[in-house]
Amino acid sequence: MTGTCILCNVVHVVYTLAVILLAVILSPWFIYQALRYRKYVGSLGQRMGVLPVSFNLDCDESIWIHAVSVGEALTARALIPELRARYPGLKIFLSTTTMTGQQIARERLSDVDAVFFFPFDLQPFVSRTLRLVRPRLFIMMETEIWPNLLRACRKAGVKTLMVNGRISARSYPRYRLARGFFRRVLADVDRFCMQSDESARRIIEIGAEPGRVTVTGSLKFESLESPTAVAGRGARRVLRFFRIPEARPVLMAASTMKGEEAAALAAFGAVRRKYPSALLIIAPRRPERFDEAVALARAEGLRVERRTDLQVDAEPSADVVVLDSIGELAHLFQVATAVFVGGSLVDHGGHNILEPAVHGKAIVFGPHMQNFAEIAETFVRQQAAVQVATPAELGEVWSRLLENAGERERLGAAARGLVEANRGATPRTLAVIADLLPMPGPRLVRVR
Numbered sequence: 001m002t003g004t005c006i007l008c009n010v011v012h013v014v015y016t017l018a019v020i021l022l023a024v025i026l027s028p029w030f031i032y033q034a035l036r037y038r039k040y041v042g043s044l045g046q047r048m049g050v051l052p053v054s055f056n057l058d059c060d061e062s063i064w065i066h067a068v069s070v071g072e073a074l075t076a077r078a079l080i081p082e083l084r085a086r087y088p089g090l091k092i093f094l095s096t097t098t099m100t101g102q103q104i105a106r107e108r109l110s111d112v113d114a115v116f117f118f119p120f121d122l123q124p125f126v127s128r129t130l131r132l133v134r135p136r137l138f139i140m141m142e143t144e145i146w147p148n149l150l151r152a153c154r155k156a157g158v159k160t161l162m163v164n165g166r167i168s169a170r171s172y173p174r175y176r177l178a179r180g181f182f183r184r185v186l187a188d189v190d191r192f193c194m195q196s197d198e199s200a201r202r203i204i205e206i207g208a209e210p211g212r213v214t215v216t217g218s219l220k221f222e223s224l225e226s227p228t229a230v231a232g233r234g235a236r237r238v239l240r241f242f243r244i245p246e247a248r249p250v251l252m253a254a255s256t257m258k259g260e261e262a263a264a265l266a267a268f269g270a271v272r273r274k275y276p277s278a279l280l281i282i283a284p285r286r287p288e289r290f291d292e293a294v295a296l297a298r299a300e301g302l303r304v305e306r307r308t309d310l311q312v313d314a315e316p317s318a319d320v321v322v323l324d325s326i327g328e329l330a331h332l333f334q335v336a337t338a339v340f341v342g343g344s345l346v347d348h349g350g351h352n353i354l355e356p357a358v359h360g361k362a363i364v365f366g367p368h369m370q371n372f373a374e375i376a377e378t379f380v381r382q383q384a385a386v387q388v389a390t391p392a393e394l395g396e397v398w399s400r401l402l403e404n405a406g407e408r409e410r411l412g413a414a415a416r417g418l419v420e421a422n423r424g425a426t427p428r429t430l431a432v433i434a435d436l437l438p439m440p441g442p443r444l445v446r447v448r
Contacts, residue, residue: 015147015181019121036288043099046117049128055114056132062091063437064135066118069101071220071352072141073109075164078222078426079139079433080111086430086439093133100287103326121146130156137437139163143171150188159436163429164219165194167202170349170370175206183207190436193429196374214432217425218375224358224419225330235331241310242335248315249278249337249402254329255285255351256342261293263345263391265300265320270395272319275402279316281332283323285342285351290324297322330355338362338401338408340394344369350376353385358419360412362401364388384414 056062063083067073073096083092094109095118096102105115119125126149137159138149143166153160167175175182186192186207193216194200200215244250251271253264261282268280284293290306297304297320305318307325323329333339333356343351344366352372356363363385369376379385386401388394401408 016122019148023120033288043102043117047120047125049119049125049132051116051129051132055116056091056093056134059134060091061089061134061136062093062113063087063137063139064133065092065094065112065139065141066144067094067096067101067105067141068118068144069096069098070104072096072144072164073101073105075219075223076141077109077225078219079163079429080109082426082430083433084111086434087437089440090136093135100326107327119149121148123148123152126152130158137161137433139433142166145182145185147185147188150185154188160189160191161433161436162189162192162194164216164425165192165203166196166199166371167206168349168370169373172202172206175202179206191432193432195425198374214428216428216432218422219425219429220352220354220375221419221422222424222426224354235334238328238331239335240312241307241314241316242332243313243315244279244335245315249275250281250335251278251398252281252283252332252336252339252356254283254333254339254341254356256282256293257285257346257348258289258292259346260342261289261296263394264340265297265302266391267340267395267398268320269300270392271398271402274399278402279318280320281323281336282320283329283332287324287326290322293322294324333359333361336361338364338398340398341365343371345388345391345394353379353415354419357384357415360416362386362408362411363415364394364397364401366394379415379418382414382418384411384418386411 065076067076073094076094080092091113092111094105094112094115096105096115097118102115102117109115119129130152135158138153139161140163142164143162150160190212192203192208192213194203194213195218197215200213204210204213251268253260256264261284264280264282271278282293282297284290294304294306302319303317304320304322305316307321307323307328310316310321323332336356339356339361341351341353341356341363343349345368347368349371350365350369353363353365353375363379365376365385365387367387367389380387386397388397
């Protein structure tokens with residue numbers, strides 16, 4: 001055994017011990033989440049590599065796509081139909097890490113053969129999962145680096161591909177500190193499809209071989225459904241609970257994180273001084289924070305209703321509606337006059353601004369957009385969104401947008417135009433996939 005192989009084994013042993021230690025340290029938190037919110041309870045078996053008997057009954061080979069949560073699962077929509085058409089002999093399986101990602105994948109990704117929970121990255125669990133899934137190709141959406149799974153894929157002859165990859169400015173310094181470790185881990189990845197030149201440079205800096213890195217652009221632009229398609233799939237049912245008169249302003253705080261509901265409520269208070277009939281829709285990012293959002297709004301003396309308590313075919317009588325449902329946010333962008341995208345007023349890195357953009361909405365976000373830095377910078381530079389620094393400034397911008405329909409329309413049109421102008425990542429990504437997994441040729445028919 002060479003010195004390099006010995007070092008690789010040592011690296012993986014240390015990593016595995018660190019994973020086990022971390023699991024022990026975090027076990028009280030996981031137990032609390034399981035007891036308080038029923039999280040992880042039903043998924044534990046799958047996370048240990050135990051899948052239903054019916055999962056892959058005929059032991060068919062497959063393409064395995066891993067998408068951490070909601071955003072990555074929806075991004076996978078850009079690839080799945082083409083993969084289905086190009087590789088008809090392979091099943092397509094998709095895994096997620098989060099419960100919300102699992103729910104959205106089951107509801108919105110009808111083209112996949114099955115959806116399951118990603119296994120814990122420990123050798124017995126990933127090996128068992130690989131035996132059941134039988135992938136020819138493992139696709140990880142964005143930057144999902146799981147050393148033990150990638151190593152097991154290499155040993156089993158499974159091709160591996162990072163798709164829509166990005167290395168944010170926030171995470172890049174941490175990766176660089178451990179680049180000796182990541183250099184060995186990234187050697188198990190066959191190809192990297194990165195969103196931008198900067199992300200490509202960063203992943204090479206932390207150890208990826210340059211010849212394996214391709215800039216393909218962002219699949220997030222490709223995965224967006226048109227407003228017509230969104231309106232035709234479930235939207236009519238959701239919108240029956242939001243029969244809102246055209247003259248009533250509707251502000252939306254989408255995918256908010258802890259601290260942002262209070263900020264949105266403060267901004268909304270400033271708006272209500274001039275527009276007392278305005279409606280605020282708050283959509284917390286995490287389901288376990290629905291109750292907190294309701295309590296915060298009530299503490300402000302506002303009339304609050306949960307989405308699940310609204311009356312069908314009626315206008316919400318509340319000042320604030322808390323969206324305590326999963327999978328409905330994309331539909332509700334249609335009713336918004338202006339949208340604040342969360343994760344950005346607090347230092348969380350921001351959330352995806354493209355869904356409101358495809359609906360042509362006036363978009364506002366805060367200063368912390370590290371996770372979508374290039375997209376955010378492009379939108380601001382092209383005057384397709386407004387970036388604010390404080391809750392007070394959010395209130396000022398919301399008030400200005402309600403007063404100025406021309407500015408709202410200009411921002412919305414520019415946002416929708418940027419989405420259309422940045423499509424094209426799908427064929428570039430599929431070309432890389434074809435290099436790794438050649439498409440089957442036409443079947444020859446023997447004539448007697």
